Each structure stands twice: as C-alpha cells, then as structure tokens.
Amino acid sequence: MKNGYYVTAEAVTKGHPDKICDQIADAILDAYMKEDPHAHVAIEVAVHYAGVIVMGEVDSSAKIDMETIVRKTIVDIGYDRDELGFNGYHCPIQFFVHQQSSDILLGLNQDDLGAGDQGIMYGFSTNETKEMLPLAFVLAHRLTQKLENLREDKILPFLRPDGKAQVSLFYQDNKPIEATSIIIACQHDEEISTEELRKIIEKEVVREVIPAYLITEKTEILINATGRFVLGGPIADSGLTGRKLMVDTYGCSSHHGGGSFSGKDCTKVDRTASYYARYVANHIIKSGLADKIEVQVSYAIGKALPTSINIDTFGTNHIPEEKINDIVMTCFDFRPSSMIQELQLERPIYLVTSQHGHFGNPEFPWEKPSKLESVNSLTSR
Numbered sequence: 001m002k003n004g005y006y007v008t009a010e011a012v013t014k015g016h017p018d019k020i021c022d023q024i025a026d027a028i029l030d031a032y033m034k035e036d037p038h039a040h041v042a043i044e045v046a047v048h049y050a051g052v053i054v055m056g057e058v059d060s061s062a063k064i065d066m067e068t069i070v071r072k073t074i075v076d077i078g079y080d081r082d083e084l085g086f087n088g089y090h091c092p093i094q095f096f097v098h099q100q101s102s103d104i105l106l107g108l109n110q111d112d113l114g115a116g117d118q119g120i121m122y123g124f125s126t127n128e129t130k131e132m133l134p135l136a137f138v139l140a141h142r143l144t145q146k147l148e149n150l151r152e153d154k155i156l157p158f159l160r161p162d163g164k165a166q167v168s169l170f171y172q173d174n175k176p177i178e179a180t181s182i183i184i185a186c187q188h189d190e191e192i193s194t195e196e197l198r199k200i201i202e203k204e205v206v207r208e209v210i211p212a213y214l215i216t217e218k219t220e221i222l223i224n225a226t227g228r229f230v231l232g233g234p235i236a237d238s239g240l241t242g243r244k245l246m247v248d249t250y251g252c253s254s255h256h257g258g259g260s261f262s263g264k265d266c267t268k269v270d271r272t273a274s275y276y277a278r279y280v281a282n283h284i285i286k287s288g289l290a291d292k293i294e295v296q297v298s299y300a301i302g303k304a305l306p307t308s309i310n311i312d313t314f315g316t317n318h319i320p321e322e323k324i325n326d327i328v329m330t331c332f333d334f335r336p337s338s339m340i341q342e343l344q345l346e347r348p349i350y351l352v353t354s355q356h357g358h359f360g361n362p363e364f365p366w367e368k369p370s371k372l373e374s375v376n377s378l379t380s381r
Contacts, residue, residue, distance in 0.1 A: 006180065008168040009251030011140035013148055014077045014355050015161020015187070015232070017239025021045035022248075022354035024054065025241045025263030027073045028066060030348035033265070035062030037346035040100050040116075043263035044241045047234040049085070051092030056263065057100035067093055073351075078151070078161035085235035113337040115269045115299035120257035123277025123295040124250045125285040131360035132285055135176055137251040140167045141356050142209045147186055150204060158197070160187035162232030169214065179214040182206055183222045187232035198223040248358050249274070254294050262354045266345035269299045269336060273306075275366040276339040278359055280332050284311075286369045287376055289324055291316035297334055304335040319379065327378045331371055 012019050025043045032039040039060035046053040052070060074080075074088025081087060125132045143165035151159035166183040169176040184205065188197055201223045207215075215221075242260025246252055259270030266272045277295040284293045290313040298308045311325055333339070340346060343365045353364065361367060369375075 003174075004170060004172050006168055006170055007134060007136045007176075007251070007253065008166065009134060009137035009140045009246075009253075010164065010166045011137075011144040011247055011356070012165075012244060013144045013161060013163035013186075015079065016164065016244070017047055017162070017234050017237050018241075018243040019239070019354065020047050020074065020077060020079075020234065021239045021241040022244070022260075022262035023077065023351060024052070024070050024073050026350040026354040027069050028054070028064070029263055029265060030351050031064040031066075031069050032058065032060050032062050033346065033348040033350070035064065036060045039265060040267060041263065041265040042100065042268065043097070045263070046238065046240050047086075048238040049235045051094065053094045053096070055096040058097055059100040066095060066097070079233060084160060084233060085231070086233050112304040112335065113267065113340075114302035114304050115273075115336055116267045116301065117259075117269065118299055118301045119259050119270055119273075120296065120298045121259070121269060121273040121277055122249075122255045122257060123274060123279070123281040123297075124254035124293070125278065125281035126253070126292040127285050128292075132282055133360045134251055134253040136167045136169045137253065137357075138360065139169075139179075139210060140165045140251070141360075143167070143182075143184060143205060145356055146205045146209050147184070147201075156200065156204065158189040158192045160189065160230075160232055162187035162229075162236075167210070176214065178216050179210055179219050181220040181222065182210060182215075183225070185224055185229055187229050188224075190230050194224060194227045248354075250359070255296070257298075261358055262350070266340045267336060272336060272339050272343075272345060273297050273299065273334065275343060275345070275358070275364075276332070276334060279343065279366040279369075280328055282367065283331070283369045283371055283375045284313075284324060284328070286372055287379060289317065289319055289327075289375075289379060291318075293317075293324075295328070304337070306334045309334060323379075327375055330378060331374050 024045045028043050029041050032041050043056040071088045079086045079088050129138050147163050150156040163186040168181040170178045170180050261271040264271045281293045281295045292314050294312045296310040297306045
C-alpha cells in the first residue's frame, strides 16, 4: 500500500524469566535505597531450573536481608507452589555480591558527580498516545497487564505467571489503520484445552484491549500458537537481568544504547540519563514543538558533562530543530548530580519500573513535564 509501513512491539508478564530477574534486582536496589539513599548498587540476577543466582557489586552502609527480598519477590510474582516447578519459598539461591571496585568509585567521589560509566542513552516521546509512547507498544503492554489482572484476581484461575504479547500495526499516512497480527503466549494449567483457552483469551483479553477499529477480517490472532504452554518460567527457560531492553523502553520505535536499567542505582547513567532523556523528550512533545522526538546523550566515565547531546524529530518538528536544540541545552542539565536531584532519584521507587516498562506511568517523576513553563517561554522568544 502507498505510504504504508508496520510498527511491531512486544511485552512480557511479570512471570517471564527475564522479568523475574529484573524485579529481583530492583527489589534489592529499593531495599538499599530505603536504608541508604547514597548506596552504590549494581546487581545482576540469573534464574534457571535449579534456582537463582544473585551477583554484583555494592558499596553501602545498609544491611539488608537479601534472601528474604529475593524469595518475597518471586512469591509475589506468582511462583508460590511446587506444581509450577519453581517455588520462591524454597528454591535454591546463591549470592556472589562483593564491594564495588574502588577504581569505579573514583569517578563518583568528587565535587561534581561523574558518570558511573561510559555509554550512549536515548529518550523518546510521541503524541501518538496519551502515554506519549507508540501505540503498538502501549497495546502489547496492556495485553500482558490484562493477563496478569485476570490471573491475580482469579477470574481466569487456569492462567500461570509466564506470558508474552506482540502487536503489529499497519500505518498509512502515518496513522494506524489495522492490527495485522496480535500474538499472545500465556502459560496455563494442564486441564484446560487449547481450543477453550484460545476462545477465552480472545474474548477476555484481545477483544477487551485492542480497539475494535484495528481488528479487521485480515487480522491474524495467534494464541499459544504451538498449542500448549504448561511448562513455563525458569523451569522451561533461563532468565537474566537486562534481556528485555526493548520491552522496557519503546519497542523498536527508538534506538537503544544497550545498557540495561534494573539493579543499577541512580549514579549509573545507563538508567538516570535514559530517564532524563525521556523527561526532556516529553517536554518537547507536550509543548507541541514536534510530534515525535528522540534525544540521544553520551558520557565518559568519571566526567559530569555529556560528550554529546543530539535530537532527532524525524521531520515532525513545528519549529526549526536548531531552535529545539537550543531550548534543550538551555532548560535542561544533563550532569548526573543535577539529573538525580531534579528527578529525586535517591528513593526506593524502582521495583515497579521493572514490571511493565520504565516509561508511560504518570507516577514516575521523569514522566512529569515540570519545566513546561520554561520551555514554552523560550519557544515564544
């Protein structure tokens, strides 16, 4: 079709093995931040059929009960009984956590806090949805959240914690006109038949979440395409922190620098600069200066000032990009200490970010355009 293109996005439930790891890492981070707001934490987690491995580096005065935190996180996700093959109450856990390197701390312990590592970070925003996220991305996450709600509320008690969703939308003249495919994989009890499960999930999940105008005769709805998904979670697939980066951010609508977020304290620019770049991007969209924007920033370890800042409005800008760039450089301070202070990041707020994406939740401080008045005043000059 003329002027046509596709946008596809994926989401996973809290019980997906990789997401289990992200949540454990951020639960541990929150525990440290609650006791010591200046803690330096870099935690990685792996789960597999035989248990959990927690590893990483910490520099903190806080003393936390890491095992209790890990077990509670797993149980809260829904792995709370032996029949699932993975039970948070008694699965084996190994810890390999040590003091953070003094060489890394050299870049942090100075008058103007330096970046905890080198790297490239991106922030993205669009006026396509009220969440300022791509529609396919929003719909994929709504599908997995719906699966979780129906399971946790015991409305569909046959559902188990693991699951995924994927939505492909076809665009014409930059408008979504059709969902070409809607894919769901949901873990389930042995007793329910594939035919019954597909019928229920299409009615209670797909049709409830996807707007009717997007579902046409050509829309392919695939639910548990292999016909069976009883074995799930860590007994069926190992998991690692940071392995769902596009699920965490913007789908494939934006670049990604490759650094994950979960388990990292706010001195790590992988996390904080990504949040701040999103914060900046939201201001540009809210101000009506562009319909879509990507903000790129890069750092050198131990240095406070970015090595580069770049914007791309994909040709949707309503004023010259040079003017938008000037506004960004005037209104926003990308030094780590400033970003941390402005967004109030030295708090235990991170577990929820690891569950259904780090962006779009209006409660997250980086989602609130608190400098909108300043941006608007510069626009009118």
